[in-house]
Every structure is written in structure tokens, then in C-alpha cells.
Amino acid sequence: MDFSLSDEQRMIQDTARSLFNKECGLDLVRAAWQDHNAAKPLWEKHLNEWVEIALGDLADLALFMEEYGRTATPGEFFANVLAQQVATEAGLSLSGSATVAVAGEDGLWQPNQQSTKHFVPSAHDVEQIIVVTGSEQIIQAALVSTTDVTINEVEHMDQLRPQCTVTVNAMGETADIAPGQWSYCVQRCLVTTAAELVGVGRYLLESAVEYAKEREQFGKPIGAFQGLQWKLVDAALELERAAAAVAYAAMCVDADDADRVRAVHIAKAEAGQAARRCARTSMQVHAGIGYTWEHGLHYWLRRAYAGDAFMGTSEYHFKQLAAELFV
């Protein structure tokens, strides 16, 4: 087992970090909350070109998504990354910006016969939707134009990445996806989400650590108080565990390793829990200033909770893990 990054991976990480730091500052995040069109130029000028990273190794994509999460990046890139991965397995060729519609009301990516799909990210910001339907054995996908479906936004915590219900009246031409291929792309999408959550957690923790060094009360930096140090250490431990679990899961999926099913459930569950823990800790450390809307910490907190909810909560994935353990 080797967790060290290749030169190429290090480059992906560095490039992504400087791209997001430069192009996705807090001002953009604030503007995108008011009006999601504010994030369009980021997508059109920069992130559009990066979509193809979704076609390569999951380990590379995970590195990129972690940086993506670190800046609470708004917009449809996330949806497009999911769509690219599903399109590849379904043999569909996308002709523009796209998202994926599969979940029923339970939010799980289990193909079903219902005509309304829930929890569809960025549906009204893209041109095409991959609609996946069927059952556990027979899975079909179709590419439909957003103009041929009914889209309703459902307000959730993270308005930087709106979620919608999509009602499909006619599927048109469908492509079959074999169950094995389907679970492969679900695993990839879960790790994609988990990697983003690790990045969200990283920002929350790092900003808290930085603040604890700067902010002085009682004549010293608040980070000098052990009560606060231990709180931060506990959050950091949870986050590092999650980061390692995500990297491990990505390698397992890339290698088609037998441990991948467990590894993916663990990665999503641990990342969701860690991001939420870091969110609460960061809020507590920032205290009064963190509780103001103006400060902006809450954007990451919102992404942490919404990300945990996406494609099954951490509780759900722990239950799936339990089912694997007690067969």
C-alpha cells in the first residue's frame, strides 16, 4: 500500500488549490448566494475545462474535489462531475453541461420507476439531465434536455448548490447499464462527494486553528487554552481519519479491489461525520464573529450538512456497512 502522491497528482493538487484560491474567494461565494448566475463565469472560464478529470482515476478526482470543497465552490461543476462518470458507464455522450437524476424521495441512488426524481443538484443550471430508472437488475439511462422535464427547486441549506425535483414525462431513447457498472459509478460518485466533504472540513478546521492563533482574550491567544486545543485536536483526528478513508476508498475503486464496497461506505460516512464535526467546532471557536452571516463561516457549515445528506447520510452508510459485516 502506498499513499504517496505521484508528481502528477501533486501537480493536480497544487493547480487546483491555486485555481480555487484565485477564482473562488468569499466575495464570489457571497454573490452566488444572492444570485447563482454570479458563479457562471467561474464555470464557463475555468471549471468547464476541468470536467474531464472525472474520466480519469478516482484518486486524482478525489484530490481535485478536496480542493473544490475547501472554497465552498458554488455552481454546477459538481453536478457535471457526477454526470460525466455516469455517462461513461452508460455509454452516453454529453453535448453540454449536465446533471444526474436518479434518487427517489429517500435520496438514495437506487434506480426506481418513479417519474419524479429528487435531490438533483443544479438541475436548472445545466442543459442536459441523465435520468436513470429501473430496478436493481435492469437499469436504464437516458439523456434528456432540461427543456423537456419539469424542474422545481427545493430549498435546502446550501443555496450555493441548489437541489431540485425533476419530473420526467418521456424518457426517449434509453441505454442499458449493467448492475456492476452501475455500482461502480455510484461508488465513484460517493467518493467524489466524500472527497469534497473532506475539503469542506479542512477549511473549517484550518480557519478555526488560524483564528485560535490570532484571537486574543485574557492576554493570550485563545488557542493557548487547553480546553480549546483539545476540541480542535479531536476534530482534526476525525478529519484526518476521514481523509485517509477517502484516499483508501478511491484506490480501492480504481483497483477494483474486493474491499471497495466497505471502503466506500466508510469513506462517505466518515467524511460526512467529520465535516459536520469540524463545522460545529469551527463555529464554537469563532464564537460571536462566526455566528454572524457577514463572516461567512456558515457557507461551509451548510455545505457540510448538505453534503452529508447527499446520496445517503452517514447513518445510512454505517447501516450499510453493518449489513456487510453481519451477513
Next chain:
Amino acid sequence: MKLSFSPEDENFRSELIAFLDEHCPAEAKKNRDLIGSDCVDEDGIMMIPEWAKQWQATLFDHGWMIPSYPVELGGRNATPLQTMIYLEELASRGIPRSVHFGGYAIVAPSLLEFGNDAQKALAPAAIRGDTVWCIGMSEPGAGSDLAALSTRAEDKSDHFLVSGQKVWTSYAMVASKCFCYVRTDPEAPKHKGISVLIIDLDTPGIEVRPLRHVTGHAEFAEVFFDEVKVPKENLVGELNKGWRITMGSLAHERGGLWVTGVAGCQRAVDDIVAMIKRRGLENDAAIRLKVAKLYAQVHSLRAMGWKGFASFAQGSSAPEHSFMKVATSELQQTLFELGMDIQESGLAITDPAVAEEEGRWQNTFFGALASTIGGGTSEIQRNIIAQHVLQLPKN
């Protein structure tokens, strides 16, 4: 030790319930988990709705605002035990007395304890809600370390000249007066140069800039003072002895707050049980165990609060009560988060048409993030318990 209440106390309870049935407006019965959290205008800026003004005045006029006070202060000379009964009955129904608690709960008791006759005379209006107060303690550089406050009040023989800034001041945008902690002696050790001034917020030189909570609602503000002239007679208590008043304010804030905290937890856990049944999850062993453990905490904390009250009523200190703020605020956060988690993938949905109870759990989750920060953070509370209850050495 006994469980039952005396016939007089039961009479008191019946009288209260009859009063609530007759006078409490529907808006106050909306089961608010967090008082005042939905009292905002179209721009999301806090305002005091008409029903809330009237309700507070009605409580006062009927002697039900602060029952332990005499009639002229909105009470009925109730005993401490009756006050507990009163707080439990209100809190278990989720009925707020007021949407701005600073005036009746902190300012009025402080004026009555430390003020001169003219200042004591301001108490009835503060309790009735006719005058809205805000409390200016925290500053950008002085949060947990309140004694580091630096808003300066210079003695100009016939007035004080105040310059500086307060922050996170709740209700400042609707208040007419500020109970303001200022530095009157910059040379003295930091606890010994603080005084309290009553500052009218329409005095020239004051600017109030609303700040939003993470919920998006502006319920607190920054308050800037630029050479504000404050009459000498607005000094509360003795010059440079303001630290004693801060300790007083905090004690008033603590006194009955545990009852409200526990009752809030009780309502949350009861409603969680109901939601679990509604969603058909009552046979899920993991959920059952989780809820039972939390239920036990709520239940024991209530008992602990009453146990502390018994020593308190006999005039001794109640170490139990020192734990109550940390315990109830953290338990509340856990419960509200559980209320979201029970909605599974819908945990982050805030759309009132889709989320359970119109998004109540998501809203209260955001609101309750403040409960471990405001009024002294959980860390500071733990420091106090460590040093004063467990008597550990100061670090």
C-alpha cells in the same frame, strides 16, 4: 422530599392556566423553540410585533410578568417555588413572555438592585416592555474576557463623553436604551475601572448597524459611540464598581433559565418521539436506544434543576445550577440535530412545504448554535465549574 405540591401552589397553577387560556394570543402559542427567532420584517431585520407588545403588557397588568415581584412591578408576590411552577408551565407550552429578554430579565433586576430612585423608576417600563433595552457588554476585543472592554467614558464634570464600539448587541435595532458597560478609569486594574451607564440610543453620536445571525435574520448589531454626551445621573451604582453589576446581571440571567432550557429539551424530545412514530421508524433499535438515552438526560436534568432549587430556596448555593447552562444548551443542540437526522436524506431540506414541521428542526439547529456562545461560552462555563464547583486550581 416529596413529589406533590401544596393546595395553595396547585391553586396558583390553576389560576395561571386559566389566565393563559383566556389571554394568551395564538401567536405566542406557536411553539417557539427559540424566542423571538421569527420576529423580523421583510428585510429580515428584527421588529417587535404588535401581539408581542400587547402580550407582555397583558402579563404585566395581570401580575403574571414576573410573579415573584410586587404588583407595581408586574407580579403578585409569588414564592420562589411558585416561580418555578410558573416557568415550567410557560416553557412546556413554548410560550414566550417577551421577544426581547434583556429588559425584564437583566436590566430591571440590576436597576432595582443597584440603581438610585430615579433609575429604579425605570424598572416597570422595562418589565412591561414599554421601554426596550439592549445590553452593551461585548466589544470586538472583549468577548469572553469582558473585563477587557475599552469603550471609554471620560468624566467631563457635568457629563460623560463616551467613545467606542459594542458588538453582537441583541435587540439594539429596536431598543431605545442601552445598559452599557464602559471604562471610566483606564489606569486602574481592568476589573476596577468599569462602570455602567444608561445611554439613550437617540443621543447624537450613536450609530446602530444591524448584523445578521447565520439564520439570515438581523437580531443583533454593532453599536458605535462617537463622543456621545451622557448625563452624569445616568451612572448606575458607584463609579468604577461596574464589575459587581456584571456579576449580578449574569446571575439574573442564570436564575430561572435552567427551567426554560430543560423544558425546551423536553418539548424537543417529545416531538422527536412523535416524529419517529409518524415516519414509521419506531421499531428501529438504533433510533430507540439513541432517543431513550437523550430522554434520560432531559429527565435527570429536570430533577437536578429542582434538586438545586431546594438548596437555593434554603439559602445555600446550588452547585447543580452551575452545570445547567452547559448541559441544556449542548443537549438542545444534540436534540435539534437528531430532529434533522431522523429526516434522513432530507436532513438539510429547509423548504417549509417539504421538511418536517415546516423546517422547524433545521431552523432551530441554526438558532441553537448560538446557545453555547451567547451569555458565556460553554468553555467559559466549564472553566467556572472547574474552579468554583470542583475547586480545581486556576490555570
